[in-house]
Amino acid sequence: MSHLVPFFSLQFIHRQVQEEIHRAIREVYEKNQFILGSQVQSFERAYAAYSGVPYCVGVANGLDALYISLKILGVSPTDEVIVPAHTYIATWLAISRAQAHIVPVDVDEQTMLIDVKKVASLISKKTKIILPVHLYGQPCNMEPLTDLAHKLGIAIVEDNAQAHGASDHKIKTGSFGQCNATSFYPTKNLGALGDGGAITTHSKAIYEQALSFRNYGSTERFVNPQIGINSRLDELQAAVLLIKLKYLDQWNEERKSLSAHYNATLTGVGDLLLPQTSAHQNHVFHLFVIRSKQRNELQAFLAAKGIETFIHYPTPPHLQKAYRHLGYQPGDFPISESLAATALSLPLWPGLSEQQVAFVCNAIRYFYENLSARNKSFSGVDS
Numbered sequence: 194m195s196h197l198v199p200f201f202s203l204q205f206i207h208r209q210v211q212e213e214i215h216r217a218i219r220e221v222y223e224k225n226q227f228i229l230g231s232q233v234q235s236f237e238r239a240y241a242a243y244s245g246v247p248y249c250v251g252v253a254n255g256l257d258a259l260y261i262s263l264k265i266l267g268v269s270p271t272d273e274v275i276v277p278a279h280t281y282i283a284t285w286l287a288i289s290r291a292q293a294h295i296v297p298v299d300v301d302e303q304t305m306l307i308d309v310k311k312v313a314s315l316i317s318k319k320t321k322i323i324l325p326v327h328l329y330g331q332p333c334n335m336e337p338l339t340d341l342a343h344k345l346g347i348a349i350v351e352d353n354a355q356a357h358g359a360s361d362h363k364i365k366t367g368s369f370g371q372c373n374a375t376s377f378y379p380t381k382n383l384g385a386l387g388d389g390g391a392i393t394t395h396s397k398a399i400y401e402q403a404l405s406f407r408n409y410g411s412t413e414r415f416v417n418p419q420i421g422i423n424s425r426l427d428e429l430q431a432a433v434l435l436i437k438l439k440y441l442d443q444w445n446e447e448r449k450s451l452s453a454h455y456n457a458t459l460t461g462v463g464d465l466l467l468p469q470t471s472a473h474q475n476h477v478f479h480l481f482v483i484r485s486k487q488r489n490e491l492q493a494f495l496a497a498k499g500i501e502t503f504i505h506y507p508t509p510p511h512l513q514k515a516y517r518h519l520g521y522q523p524g525d526f527p528i529s530e531s532l533a534a535t536a537l538s539l540p541l542w543p544g545l546s547e548q549q550v551a552f553v554c555n556a557i558r559y560f561y562e563n564l565s566a567r568n569k570s571f572s573g574v575d576s
């Protein structure tokens with residue numbers, strides 16, 4: 194089905210950087226070095242600087258970045274990791290792969306992000322790590338979270354897969370935790386032309402361990418002081434990311450400006466709940482997520498008008514079959530469950546036009562106007 198307003202498109206930004214990227218790919222091709230060469234090193238330096246940390250290690254994807262972070266911080270099967278109940282399931286999968294205990298925490302109803310007060314109530318002697326997720330591009334409220342973690346000697350690992358360039362109190366996400374993970378999946382704010390990920394850290398020791406762990410547990414050929422995995426960012430992806438990183442702020446500004454249009458036009462429409470941000474947060478709008486009790490009808494209505502939308506996410510991890518063994522029931526994390534029932538992500542990408550945003554907003558307004566007209570006539574018949 195072809196959409197008048199697709200949910201996402203790389204067409205615009207890829208046209209913008211086409212020549213630079215073609216040249217960079219050709220250079221890697223002609224140099225004949227594809228793994229752990231100068232492109233990866235340059236990108237790691239550039240992304241570390243961008244994130245406000247001294248060190249970055251490129252890895253194969255975001256899930257590996259999370260897993261490696263947990264392993265380096267010494268997570269063992271008796272340890273607990275506190276993680277939001279409302280996130281993409283990959284955050285949970287990394288904890289499972291590290292064989293630690295998943296301790297889900299419900300999110301804040303307004304921000305849809307990890308709730309620090311609830312985190313405090315879940316701390317036990319076994320709590321090893323708190324894993325906040327800057328979901329939809331919105332930074333978690335990091336000050337109280339880092340205060341709590343420092344006080345208790347618990348490490349923080351940020352899942353920064355959706356928030357490249359976001360900041361809280363002007364401090365970049367991906368620079369708060371001991372070891373932080375991100376993804377360069379093609380649709381993220383900074384996306385490769387395939388899989389990619391990275392770890393960012395302030396610690397030289399963690400940096401050196403990550404360098405080794407991603408490469409069979411080795412930094413010197415045929416010398417293996419530890420058991421590692423193969424999870425490398427490759428030269429072609431690093432070359433592409435190095436170019437796209439230069440444009441990230443510009444593309445994030447575009448996301449923010451389109452989101453401001455959505456916000457201004459949709460304020461007060463129907464029962465819509467719009468994204469809630471604070472002045473100290475720089476939300477980079479990986480997704481523009483609205484909430485409505487009529488979500489399913491609204492989504493179907495928009496689809497009929499040629500507007501493509503998605504639900505992030507229709508089933509929370511604790512209710513997925515994969516996590517049935519944890520024994521959770523509907524009702525255990527009510528806010529996360531209500532988000533699964535009400536959240537709707539509207540089309541958003543750099544290059545989407547203001548006219549397209551206006552078209553989407555008009556369709557949404559029309560939906561609610563007709564809905565109230567329908568409801569009025571129904572109540573007229575009933576009474």
Ligand SMILES: *Cc1c(COP(=O)(O)O)cnc(C)c1O
Nearest residue numbers: 254255256281283284354376378
């Ligand atoms: C995309 C994503 C991941 C996983 O990244 P991959 O590169 O696809 O492995 C993890 N967490 C969140 C929140 C994500 O959005």
